[in-house]
Amino acid sequence: MHATLPLLETRRFPPLRREASTTLQVNLGYRCNQSCVHCHVNAGPGRTEMMNDETLALIPRVLAARAIGTLDLTGGAPELHPGFRGLVRAARALGVRVIDRCNLTILSEPGQEDLAEFLADQSVEVVASLPCYAADNVNRQRGKGVFERSIAALQRLNALGYGQPDGTRVLNLVYNPQGPVLPPDQARLEADYRRELGAHFGIVFTRLFALANMPIQRFGSTLISKGQFNDYMALLQASHREENLGAVMCRALVSVDWQGRLYDCDFNQQLGLRMGAEGVPGDAQTGAEAEAAARAGGLHLRDLLARDLAGAPIRVAGHCFGCTAGSGSSCGGALKG
Numbered sequence: 001m002h003a004t005l006p007l008l009e010t011r012r013f014p015p016l017r018r019e020a021s022t023t024l025q026v027n028l029g030y031r032c033n034q035s036c037v038h039c040h041v042n043a044g045p046g047r048t049e050m051m052n053d054e055t056l057a058l059i060p061r062v063l064a065a066r067a068i069g070t071l072d073l074t075g076g077a078p079e080l081h082p083g084f085r086g087l088v089r090a091a092r093a094l095g096v097r098v099i100d101r102c103n104l105t106i107l108s109e110p111g112q113e114d115l116a117e118f119l120a121d122q123s124v125e126v127v128a129s130l131p132c133y134a135a136d137n138v139n140r141q142r143g144k145g146v147f148e149r150s151i152a153a154l155q156r157l158n159a160l161g162y163g164q165p166d167g168t169r170v171l172n173l174v175y176n177p178q179g180p181v182l183p184p185d186q187a188r189l190e191a192d193y194r195r196e197l198g199a200h201f202g203i204v205f206t207r208l209f210a211l212a213n214m215p216i217q218r219f220g221s222t223l224i225s226k227g228q229f230n231d232y233m234a235l236l237q238a239s240h241r242e243e244n245l246g247a248v249m250c251r252a253l254v255s256v257d258w259q260g261r262l263y264d265c266d267f268n269q270q271l272g273l274r275m276g277a278e279g280v281p282g283d284a285q286t287g288a289e290a291e292a293a294a295r296a297g298g299l300h301l302r303d304l305l306a307r308d309l310a311g312a313p314i315r316v317a318g319h320c321f322g323c324t325a326g327s328g329s330s331c332g333g334a335l336k337g
Contacts, residue, residue: 004220005271007229011237011318014245018264018312023253025072025266025331026059028081030258032103047076055260055301056083060090062304072331074101074266079115092122099125104153105146120160125170127209128154133196137178154203163205172207180223180232182239182326183210186334209333212322217270233318239325241336248323249330250314260301264314273315274298
């Protein structure tokens with residue numbers, strides 16, 4: 001696989017600083033039942049990385065210590081972690097909003113037959129990846145039969161009350177472009193999804209998130225192999241909108257990898273750009289703690305038990321233009337209408 005970080009570090013992006021942390025986004029591991037071309041974490045069935053029990057147990061403690069209101073669970077397929085359900089229960093007991101970034105086909109995997117009911121019982125918000133409403137496009141991007149299994153999963157979630165107009169069980173869909181292009185207008189695309197999924201399959205959902213493909217990991221390597229990397233980066237930079245800087249997710253989100261290491265966002269995590277101790281305010285930190293974190297190469301989840309990150313500098317590089325280009329892109333979809 002081609003390395004993209006050296007290319008991204010040559011691109012200058014405006015400096016950013018963190019605000020109060022409102023979301024803890026945790027990658028529980030890279031194991032997944034799918035291997036998608038656009039996957040920026042290079043997940044797949046052969047990956048074995050998985051968060052250990054000690055690190056997992058820190059998550060509810062950090063949520064309480066920092067009064068973080070949202071736990072955003074991702075992977076791989078986060079549901080494949082044996083501690084997934086216990087973590088969800090612990091977070092919900094604290095009154096924390098829990099988001100499950102679900103690939104939909106996991107609901108029909110052996111051993112996951114009751115997963116949909118569990119998510120509904122715990123009022124977990126589901127963010128479901130469905131890169132298109134047409135079967136051929138989805139199966140080409142995600143594998144044969146994925147579209148049909150995804151539709152069946154959405155219908156099952158609908159039957160449990162997800163995506164209904166009362167808004168009690170949130171079901172958001174995620175769109176990714178097929179290649180090195182920007183996503184179309186999110187509002188117009190959402191209307192297309194509603195029309196097509198409703199007419200053909202009777203499916204309803206809460207919102208659609210249109211996300212740009214990041215030029216890192218599997219997708220970035222593919223761009224390099226095809227000689228498209230520089231053109232895609234030029235497109236992202238030319239489409240940069242200054243007004244999106246105030247709404248990028250890294251200002252209020254902390255990303256945690258399967259080893260408990262901290263990053264400003266999930267994309268920095270995949271590039272190995274760890275959140276350092278330098279510049280981080282230390283409400284309860286000591287000089288020794290800061291030195292230890294620096295020696296270890298960056299901050300760990302346990303550091304959040306005693307420190308606030310507000311005001312710290314955010315590590316940026318060329319891939320950040322993927323979040324500010326056009327309408328902007330984050331884990332919650334477009335930043336601007």
